Amino acid sequence: MAFEDEKYDVTSPSASTMDGAATPTHTAFSDDEYAGMDPRFSKASTSATPETVPWPGNKFVIRERASGRAIALVDGELRLSSWDCAGDRGAHWICEEKDGWLGFRNPVSNTYMGKDNQGNFYAKANWHKAWECFCAMRHPEGGYILLMRNWGELLKMAVGKDxxxxxxxxxxxxxxxxxxL
Known part of the structure; x- marks a missing residue:
């Protein structure tokens, strides 16, 4: 373990708080496997890409954190699918905002991700209305949970049993x- 600022004396008055409790005078760096990793990169991620906040006006690929598979339109159906980074535009989503809610529009089909009244997700709507409104909640271990409006509650998006x-x-x-992107 390496230390910064070891030249300060922890017993000096300038190294303590108002109540006299000792204040750390150095920063510790771990010698573990992540010591040289850029702090912007997620250690638990399936890739070495910076964590990105879903924000209106940007285009994204939305990947399941555990598998790396992406939300994509496959033959007109919204599915979790292996993603070809070379040009699979069925997995591209333009993030938009309406009344504080996020919407995700596919640039190929020009349709929005939404849900039906059976609890299934689709990308068939040509508008960004109540059933196409999302919010993204930061997960404590990195990534986001996508939440969907459902009358007076928020439901989470999940991968089905299949x-x-x-x-x-x-x-x-x-x-x-x-x-x-």
């Missing part, structure tokens, strides 16, 4: 990464 379908849940939800 591993591909996207569904609403009141449980934990899926953690997503936003890769800015």
């Amino acid at each position: 591993g591909c379908k996207l569904v609403t849940t009141r449980d934990e939800g899926t953690v997503w990464e936003f890769l800015k």
Whole structure:
């Protein structure tokens, strides 16, 4: 372990708080495997990309944090799919804002991600209205939980039991990464 500012004396008056308790006079750096890693990069991420905040006016690929698979339009259906970074525009989403809510529009189909009344997600709406409104909640371990309006509550987006379908849940939800394009 290496220390910065070891030249200060912890017993000096300038090294303590108002009540006389000792204030640390150095910064410790771990010698573990992450010592040289840029702090902007997530240690738990499936890739070495900076964490990105979903923000209106930007284009993203939205990936499941655990698998690296992306939310994509596949033959007109919204699914979790392997992502080809070389040009799979079915996995591109333009983030928009309306009345404080986020919306995600696919630039190929020009349709918004939303949900039906059965708890399934789709990308068929040509508008950004109540069933296409999302908010993103930061997950404590990195990434985001996508929340969807459902009358007087917020439901989480999750990967369905088949591993591909996207569904609403009141449980934990899926953690997503936003890769800015």
